[in-house]
Structure formats: C-alpha cells, structure tokens
Amino acid sequence: MNRGALEWYELLARSLIWAAGIVLLLAVIGAIIAAGSDNAAPLLEGVEQQGRGFAALAALGGGLTAAGLLAGLGAILRVLVAERLAKLGPAPEAAGRPDAAQEELPLADGGRRERAGTRRRERQ
Secondary structure, three states, X not given: OEHHHHHHHHHHHHHHHHHHHHHHHHHHHHHHHHHHOXXXXXXXXXXXXXXXXXXXXXXXXXXXXXXXXXXXXXXXXXXXXXXXXXXXXXXXXXXXXXXXXXXXXXXXXXXXXXXXXXXXXXXX
16 A cells, blocks of 8 residues: 555545544534424423423434544544554655655565466466
C-alpha cells in the first residue's frame, strides 16, 4: 500500500471522527426539539408527554449509538494507518526522488508471492 493511499485513509478516519461529533450534536438538538414540542390534545395530555419523553430518549440514544460507532471506526482506522505509516518510515522528499509517490510496503511473505499462471508458463 503506497503512502498516498494511506494518507487518504487517514483523511477518512478524521472525517469519521468529525462526523461522529456532528451526529452527536444533531442527536442532542433532536432530543431537545422532541421533548419541547407542544401540540397537546385536550384528552391525551399525559400520554403525549410520556410519548414525547420516549421520543426524546430514543433520539438521544440512537444518536449516541451512531456517534460511538463512527468514532470507534475512525479511531481504529487511524491506529491502523499510523502503524502502516510507521513501517514506511519518514516521508521522502518528492523533489529528490522521482519514485517517491510509488513507495509501497513490502508483501508479508517477503515479495515471493507469484501468480499461478507465471509458474506454468516458465515450466513450458
């Protein structure tokens, strides 16, 4: 995986964490609006108040859940990207090396992975 792709993944991770904050803020706003709405029917005031409270709690709980999932995914992605970037080492200067943009991590098996079709062609 090259450095450019890792930087895009890091941007995605940061975006997920920011999205989690926005979702949490919108959940709090939604819960306040749901709890503060007032369209009381004359006979069902008690039931409507309980229903509004339940709707407010559901909005807040759903928002907390969604924000937690987004923040957790963003944090996990950031940790994995930071680990891969640490394996690559410091970023090379783009002006000094023409192949700097194509720098990649080595394969886990030491680069010995071949396609099955290449071995068959070599044997023939």
